[in-house]
Amino acid sequence: MRVALADHINVPVHISRVILSVPLAEWAFKAMTSSPDLRAHRRFKRMACELSASGGNLEVLQWAREHGCPWDASTCRCAAAGGHLEVLQWAREHGCPWDATTCEAAALSKNKEILRWARENGCPWDASTCQCAAVNGHLEVLQWAHAHKCPWDAFTCNAAAEGGHLKVLQWAREHGCPWDKLRVRSRHIEGIWSGRASMAARGAPAHAVGGGGHLEVLQWAREHGCPWDASTCHGAAGGGHLEVLQWAREHGCPRDARTLGARAWLPWAREHGCPWDASTCHGAAGGGHLEVLQWAREHGCPRDARTCAFAAGGGHLEVLQWAREHGCPWDASTCHGAAGGGHLEVLQWAREHGCPRDARTCGHLEVLQWARVHGCPWDATRCEAPAGHAHLEVL
Numbered sequence: 001m002r003v004a005l006a007d008h009i010n011v012p013v014h015i016s017r018v019i020l021s022v023p024l025a026e027w028a029f030k031a032m033t034s035s036p037d038l039r040a041h042r043r044f045k046r047m048a049c050e051l052s053a054s055g056g057n058l059e060v061l062q063w064a065r066e067h068g069c070p071w072d073a074s075t076c077r078c079a080a081a082g083g084h085l086e087v088l089q090w091a092r093e094h095g096c097p098w099d100a101t102t103c104e105a106a107a108l109s110k111n112k113e114i115l116r117w118a119r120e121n122g123c124p125w126d127a128s129t130c131q132c133a134a135v136n137g138h139l140e141v142l143q144w145a146h147a148h149k150c151p152w153d154a155f156t157c158n159a160a161a162e163g164g165h166l167k168v169l170q171w172a173r174e175h176g177c178p179w180d181k182l183r184v185r186s187r188h189i190e191g192i193w194s195g196r197a198s199m200a201a202r203g204a205p206a207h208a209v210g211g212g213g214h215l216e217v218l219q220w221a222r223e224h225g226c227p228w229d230a231s232t233c234h235g236a237a238g239g240g241h242l243e244v245l246q247w248a249r250e251h252g253c254p255r256d257a258r259t260l261g262a263r264a265w266l267p268w269a270r271e272h273g274c275p276w277d278a279s280t281c282h283g284a285a286g287g288g289h290l291e292v293l294q295w296a297r298e299h300g301c302p303r304d305a306r307t308c309a310f311a312a313g314g315g316h317l318e319v320l321q322w323a324r325e326h327g328c329p330w331d332a333s334t335c336h337g338a339a340g341g342g343h344l345e346v347l348q349w350a351r352e353h354g355c356p357r358d359a360r361t362c363g364h365l366e367v368l369q370w371a372r373v374h375g376c377p378w379d380a381t382r383c384e385a386p387a388g389h390a391h392l393e394v395l
Contacts, residue, residue, distance in 0.1 A: 049075045053091065056084035065094065073099040080114050081105035088114060092121065100124045108132035112141050119148065127153045130177075135159035139168050146175065154180045161221065164214035169221070179226055215244050222251065230256040233274075242268065266295060278302045286310035290319050297326065305329045308355075313337030317346050324353065332358040 049071035052060035076098035079088040092098065103125035106115035130152035133142040146152065157179040160169035233255035236245040249255065255274050281303040284292040297303065308330035311320040335357035338347035351357065
């Protein structure tokens with residue numbers, strides 16, 4: 001079980017409970033110090049400052065520092081995200097580092113007071129501050145940041161569009177914020193950064209509003225010259241927004257094979273000439289969408305060995321079983337995908353049914369142990385990989 005603190009950090013409940021008071025923290029510290037589970041002790045020490053800052057527990061934060069718990073810029077970020085100015089001030093007075101994520105967190109959670117204090121005391125910022133304000137529709141924060149020379153870029157408009165905040169998008173455009181068709185891969189950032197990550201993955205404003213299902217925003221953006229491409233249809237399709245997809249296609253938005261992927265609108269997309277290829281089956285299998293995969297195959301969509309690999313990588317045993325029952329090819333990538341995702345049950349089934357494997361299959365500790373018992377080869381790279389990722393247990 002996991003719980004959310006200040007809407008931006010997920011932690012195991014047994015750890016989160018001990019940051020509620022100093023006595024609980026002291027008890028947990030002593031218990032974990034004497035425990036043979038060194039990982040739990042290290043994790044507690046590593047997270048103590050971050051969790052106490054997130055919850056606004058200054059006494060616990062002070063206790064944590066007195067007992068050698070490390071901190072870094074994430075401590076200030078968590079304090080800012082939770083709106084705890086006193087905690088942030090104490091942390092800075094005692095040498096806690098910070099970086100632009102403090103301003104980002106304040107902007108994302110509409111804490112203009114903290115943002116102002118941070119800037120007055122030398123905290124750096126960058127275009128992500130405006131982006132974070134825009135994605136949650138915090139126009140006042142965005143206006144303040146822009147008035148104080150905070151940089152912005154096309155992702156500010158992307159963020160406003162992603163959140164469906166037409167007024168924010170309009171204001172940003174009226175004040176010269178750019179928009180374009182940049183393509184940026186989503187960064188793996190949890191919790192507080194989820195808005196940023198999903199927005200970045202979608203790219204340009206037209207794509208963002210397509211994925212967010214904000215038809216009014218998309219219409220306004222197009223009326224004011226915002227470019228679009230096949231990613232707009234892809235975003236609408238990926239979000240299951242049939243109305244947006246229909247409007248986009250009726251107004252000439254291009255599409256490609258990525259537009260296919262959800263059973264509800266897959267027939268409509270095909271009826272309107274949307275192309276498909278093996279990536280359609282890959283996407284359905286990787287997402288665990290068996291019904292989509294079945295419909296696609298019934299209507300002639302091609303597939304290849306990557307369909308099984310994607311199903312295995314996602315841990316979707318039922319999808320993998322159906323694919324194999326219906327003649328889908330596989331190769332060593334299926335075992336590699338299952339192992340890479342830590343899906344031992346999928347790996348076991350695949351091997352029991354003759355799926356080939358190679359040295360790449362060895363990775364997670366439990367998977368590695370099982371794979372070696374069952375004759376999986378390994379080579380020097382199997383030691384290099386866990387060493388490079390600090391997986392001491394595997395090494």
